[in-house]
Amino acid sequence: MTKKEDRFTTFEKAAGKLNVASSPHLVDTAMTTRSMMIDVLISLAPVILMSVYVFHWYAVKQLLICIASCLAAEALFTRMRNKPFSLLDYSAVITGVIIAMSMPGTAPWFVSVIASFVGIGIGKSVFGGIGMNIFNPAMVGRAFVMIAFAGYLGASGYEDAGSLVDAITQATPMDIFKQSGVVPSLSVLFWGVTNGSLGETSAIACIIGGVYLCIRRTASWEIPLGVILTVAVLGGIQNIVSPDSGWTVLHHLFGGALLFGAFFIATDPVTSPLTPKGKFIFGAGVGAIIMLLRLFSGYPEGVMFAVLLMNALTPLINRWNVPKPLGEH
Amino acid sequence: MADQPTATERFIQGVLPENPVYRQLLGLCPVLAVSNNMKAAVTMAASVTFVLLCANVVTSLIRNLLKPHLRIVVFTLTIATFVTIADRILAAYLYQMSKTLGPYIPLIIVNCIIICRCEVCASKQSVFTAASDAIGQSLGFALALSSIAAIREILGTGMFFELRVLPAAWPDWVIMALPPGAFLTFGVMLAAINWISSNK
Amino acid sequence: MSYLTDIFLIALGAALINNFVLYYFVGICPFVGVSRRVEMAFGMGCAVTFVITIAAFLCWVITTFILMPGAPLSKWVAGFFVSADVAAGIDLTILSYIVYIFAISSSVQFVEMYVRKFFPVLYSSFGVFLPLITTNCAILFACLTIMSNIVGVDNPADAWDLGRSLTLAIFGGVGFTIAIVIMAGIREDLELCDIPKPFQGVAITLIVGGILAMAFMGFTGVDSGLRNAMIPM
Amino acid sequence: MMMESRTREIKDSPGMWERIKKNSLVQGWLVLLLALFFGSALASVQLSLGPKIEMNKLNETLSKVPELVLGASRAHEMEAKNQELGIEPMTIEVNKNNKRVLYNVYKTTYNGEINGWVAKTSGQGYAGSIELLLGLDPGMELITGLFILDQKETPGLGNKIVTEQWRKQFINKPTKNRLIVVKDGADAVNEIDAITGATISSKSVSNIMNTAISDLKGQLISGQSSNR
Numbered sequence: 007m008t009k010k011e012d013r014f015t016t017f018e019k020a021a022g023k024l025n026v027a028s029s030p031h032l033v034d035t036a037m038t039t040r041s042m043m044i045d046v047l048i049s050l051a052p053v054i055l056m057s058v059y060v061f062h063w064y065a066v067k068q069l070l071i072c073i074a075s076c077l078a079a080e081a082l083f084t085r086m087r088n089k090p091f092s093l094l095d096y097s098a099v100i101t102g103v104i105i106a107m108s109m110p111g112t113a114p115w116f117v118s119v120i121a122s123f124v125g126i127g128i129g130k131s132v133f134g135g136i137g138m139n140i141f142n143p144a145m146v147g148r149a150f151v152m153i154a155f156a157g158y159l160g161a162s163g164y165e166d167a168g169s170l171v172d173a174i175t176q177a178t179p180m181d182i183f184k185q186s187g188v189v190p191s192l193s194v195l196f197w198g199v200t201n202g203s204l205g206e207t208s209a210i211a212c213i214i215g216g217v218y219l220c221i222r223r224t225a226s227w228e229i230p231l232g233v234i235l236t237v238a239v240l241g242g243i244q245n246i247v248s249p250d251s252g253w254t255v256l257h258h259l260f261g262g263a264l265l266f267g268a269f270f271i272a273t274d275p276v277t278s279p280l281t282p283k284g285k286f287i288f289g290a291g292v293g294a295i296i297m298l299l300r301l302f303s304g305y306p307e308g309v310m311f312a313v314l315l316m317n318a319l320t321p322l323i324n325r326w327n328v329p330k331p332l333g334e335h
Numbered sequence: 336m337a338d339q340p341t342a343t344e345r346f347i348q349g350v351l352p353e354n355p356v357y358r359q360l361l362g363l364c365p366v367l368a369v370s371n372n373m374k375a376a377v378t379m380a381a382s383v384t385f386v387l388l389c390a391n392v393v394t395s396l397i398r399n400l401l402k403p404h405l406r407i408v409v410f411t412l413t414i415a416t417f418v419t420i421a422d423r424i425l426a427a428y429l430y431q432m433s434k435t436l437g438p439y440i441p442l443i444i445v446n447c448i449i450i451c452r453c454e455v456c457a458s459k460q461s462v463f464t465a466a467s468d469a470i471g472q473s474l475g476f477a478l479a480l481s482s483i484a485a486i487r488e489i490l491g492t493g494m495f496f497e498l499r500v501l502p503a504a505w506p507d508w509v510i511m512a513l514p515p516g517a518f519l520t521f522g523v524m525l526a527a528i529n530w531i532s533s534n535k
Numbered sequence: 536m537s538y539l540t541d542i543f544l545i546a547l548g549a550a551l552i553n554n555f556v557l558y559y560f561v562g563i564c565p566f567v568g569v570s571r572r573v574e575m576a577f578g579m580g581c582a583v584t585f586v587i588t589i590a591a592f593l594c595w596v597i598t599t600f601i602l603m604p605g606a607p608l609s610k611w612v613a614g615f616f617v618s619a620d621v622a623a624g625i626d627l628t629i630l631s632y633i634v635y636i637f638a639i640s641s642s643v644q645f646v647e648m649y650v651r652k653f654f655p656v657l658y659s660s661f662g663v664f665l666p667l668i669t670t671n672c673a674i675l676f677a678c679l680t681i682m683s684n685i686v687g688v689d690n691p692a693d694a695w696d697l698g699r700s701l702t703l704a705i706f707g708g709v710g711f712t713i714a715i716v717i718m719a720g721i722r723e724d725l726e727l728c729d730i731p732k733p734f735q736g737v738a739i740t741l742i743v744g745g746i747l748a749m750a751f752m753g754f755t756g757v758d759s760g761l762r763n764a765m766i767p768m
Numbered sequence: 769m770m771m772e773s774r775t776r777e778i779k780d781s782p783g784m785w786e787r788i789k790k791n792s793l794v795q796g797w798l799v800l801l802l803a804l805f806f807g808s809a810l811a812s813v814q815l816s817l818g819p820k821i822e823m824n825k826l827n828e829t830l831s832k833v834p835e836l837v838l839g840a841s842r843a844h845e846m847e848a849k850n851q852e853l854g855i856e857p858m859t860i861e862v863n864k865n866n867k868r869v870l871y872n873v874y875k876t877t878y879n880g881e882i883n884g885w886v887a888k889t890s891g892q893g894y895a896g897s898i899e900l901l902l903g904l905d906p907g908m909e910l911i912t913g914l915f916i917l918d919q920k921e922t923p924g925l926g927n928k929i930v931t932e933q934w935r936k937q938f939i940n941k942p943t944k945n946r947l948i949v950v951k952d953g954a955d956a957v958n959e960i961d962a963i964t965g966a967t968i969s970s971k972s973v974s975n976i977m978n979t980a981i982s983d984l985k986g987q988l989i990s991g992q993s994s995n996r
Contacts, residue, residue: 140746529732
């Protein structure tokens with residue numbers, strides 16, 4: 007049995023105890039990695055559809071490149087370890103989809119390939135493969151290329167005047183705001199007909215997919231709640247301090263990769279804490295770091311760094327919130 | 336001192352079997368910090384060679400006079416003096432490079448390789464052996480440092496010793512010139528060396 | 536206000552943005568060596584923070600009053616032997632490295648004695664790390680940074696005062712503690728992982744260090760962002 | 769030496785000799801001797817190399833001055849003809865909001881005529897401080913050059929401020945209006961193109977220059993007249 011399943015059952019039991027009255031039928035202790043991963047794929051569907059609708063073949067191209075290279079990387083690295091190779095757990099596919107959805111549509115092909123190989127290789131295989139990784143593989147790959155190829159992925163990654171899609175010729179809403187203080191309308195951010203990384207533009211798609219994940223209990227609701235609450239509170243404080251900036255709490259919530267990160271990236275059960283309380287702390291930490299980086303850092307968006315930092319703190323959070331052994335109340 | 340290795344053995348051991356970086360894992364700060372281009376790496380390796388050679392020779396010369404409880408003080412004093420001299424020479428003749436290396440030259444003082452060699456070899460063996468040990472260890476250090484610097488400079492800038500080796504269309508992996516690139520390159524190299532030596 | 540801002544930004548820079556371990560690579564040896572258990576790592580971190588503060592204090596005093604060109608104490612002493620002009624030009628910075636390393640080793644000795652005598656409990660928890668600290672580059676690095684901010688500045692008014700120097704030292708130590716404790720937490724978890732053989736040990740530690748460094752890169756620019764927010768241009 | 773001390777040990781009263789031998793100063797004779805030896809080595813290094821290092825520090829700035837005032841081609845031309853620019857370093861003190869700010873300024877002269885100013889200044893960049901040299905014409909009406917001495921900007925993005933291609937757009941900009949960084953092609957005289965993806969670094973440089981120019985403008989002209 008892998009460590010992930012161990013952890014997962016521990017958590018499921020803990021969660022089952024807590025939620026016994028409200029939703030006992032949803033607790034599925036026999037849930038396998040594979041059915042979980044299929045759930046994640048289903049929940050990503052609205053985001054994928056929305057990105058294909060907004061970005062057309064840019065989204066399709068990124069998806070194909072990332073999924074193919076993640077699978078290739080997975081195959082290569084499991085072969086190097088002489089382990090049986092199976093694509094049936096879909097985890098590499100999900101890493102690929104998440105990397106693709108976090109890329110700007112115009113990112114060159116090699117950036118996506120490098121992100122996938124680094125994500126699977128350094129983020130996952132060196133730690134022993136599925137269920138063992140400390141850091142979210144997709145975010146390891148994404149942060150690697152963000153730092154390595156900031157020129158393609160930063161502000162300028164989104165501006166390709168020669169492209170066919172209208173949205174791509176604009177800068178991202180976060181970026182426009184950071185550089186010149188122009189505030190986009192909330193409805194644009196909500197529906198997502200604007201520029202940004204493929205999966206992050208549409209708030210509504212992220213919410214639909216995320217709520218599905220939480221209802222299916224594949225993702226624990228404490229993490230997105232923690233992220234959103236913290237961002238709302240800190241965004242509110244920022245609004246009080248500088249009321250004339252025009253970038254409201256809702257802008258903070260709907261803009262950038264926040265919802266995508268909160269629902270699909272931070273909720274990875276392997277790299278987040280075990281207990282509900284730990285999960286909430288984890289979410290709150292992600293939210294706080296996102297706000298710190300958004301308001302002050304030079305990088306346009308802080309979600310990947312925030313998730314990596316909190317992944318690093320997860321073992322410590324687990325230490326201080328040890329899940330109670332079974333039979334103890 | 337029949338059981339002590341001879342000068343030749345010391346030299347050979349230092350280069351590969353007991354490579355200070357890959358095998359003994361000593362002196363990691365400069366290996367990570369100044370390995371983003373070859374010029375800096377070579378200058379660093381040369382400075383370490385100078386300090387290690389001088390410190391080893393001086394220690395070996397006075398080895399019979401050393402009192403056990405004062406020997407660390409003597410080592411530190413010797414090393415710090417030669418590091419200061421190396422630092423001033425660099426500032427006088429390679430001013431830009433000495434600015435680039437910045438605090439990492441004075442940090443040679445606390446580089447464990449040097450104090451370790453003084454303790455293990457120079458304070459027990461003859462001047463000749465100590466000198467060949469110093470050269471062997473420095474060569475090993477230089478090899479390790481430049482192996483990492485070569486990878487980082489080529490991937491990070493497409494250049495080697497500031498000469499272009501990769502086509503101009505090469506997208507620079509900026510991360511390689513930055514701290515994460517140092518950790519990752521060294522980690523992967525170390526694993527590769529472990530893998531090769533375990534397959535022998 | 537602007538002094539406090541300065542202190543705050545130095546602290547933030549030393550602890551997070553330009554973390555001693557993950558950005559400047561100083562203190563790598565304990566970072567890979569003493570990071571197997573969280574308690575040990577925390578003890579090491581505390582010991583380093585303690586020593587670094589004392590060493591930085593000594594370093595600042597010695598540099599300002601004795602070593603730097605035109606330092607008051609050496610000017611006064613030399614005044615007895617040579618003419619005032621020559622005395623004012625005395626520059627002892629060439630001795631700085633030697634002086635610092637001895638200041639560090641004597642502060643380690645002092646801290647060890649003091650802690651053993653007055654805080655035996657504390658001594659039993661981190662006393663074992665104290666002798667190791669002399670060769671920890673983080674401490675010498677803090678001294679060198681302080682020195683370059685006293686001697687290396689163009690404008691004498693910009694030279695760091697004691698407050699700035701101590702802030703850098705304390706928060707450098709805090710940054711070291713943060714990095715090493717996070718690392719230890721991860722390494723405790725790694726023991727359960729099926730790490731490929733060549734990567735076991737130091738190699739995986741370095742890879743984790745690399746990912747941590749990547750995560751900390753996210754903080755780049757936070758200091759200038761905060762400075763702009765606090766001091767409107 | 770060891771032999772000698774051993775014979776002396778026998779001759780002298782053993783108790784007293786033991787006590788002297790235990791004394792830490794005597795035990796440390798080697799350390800003291802070495803310290804003396806190393807001290808003299810360092811002193812000789814300092815005496816022989818010290819002036820050279822000082823020269824290096826000065827030259828780092830001075831060697832850039834002709835190019836900043838005259839432009840690269842004129843500077844090379846003058847160098848080829850072995851003509852030398854007179855460079856007079858001075859410190860300018862500016863009082864700003866009750867705060868003293870010091871500027872290192874170099875006045876360049878050729879055949880007794882002032883032909884430009886170079887000011888050394890620094891300020892906050894995107895990551896760490898940026899230190900730069902700014903060349904101005906004699907009347908301080910035009911910017912004649914820009915050189916980045918020290919910066920810690922992001923490699924691949926912000927550190928492109930050191931490239932000549934980016935720096936050269938500052939040349940011949942009038943100092944009358946503040947420089948403004950724009951992202952989509954500079955057209956007005958006081959506009960500067962931002963580096964793609966590094967607007968903050970670009971803005972930092974132009975802000976540092978704006979501050980220095982507005983601080984120095986009045987000061988230098990008056991300083992110049994007082995010098996006469």
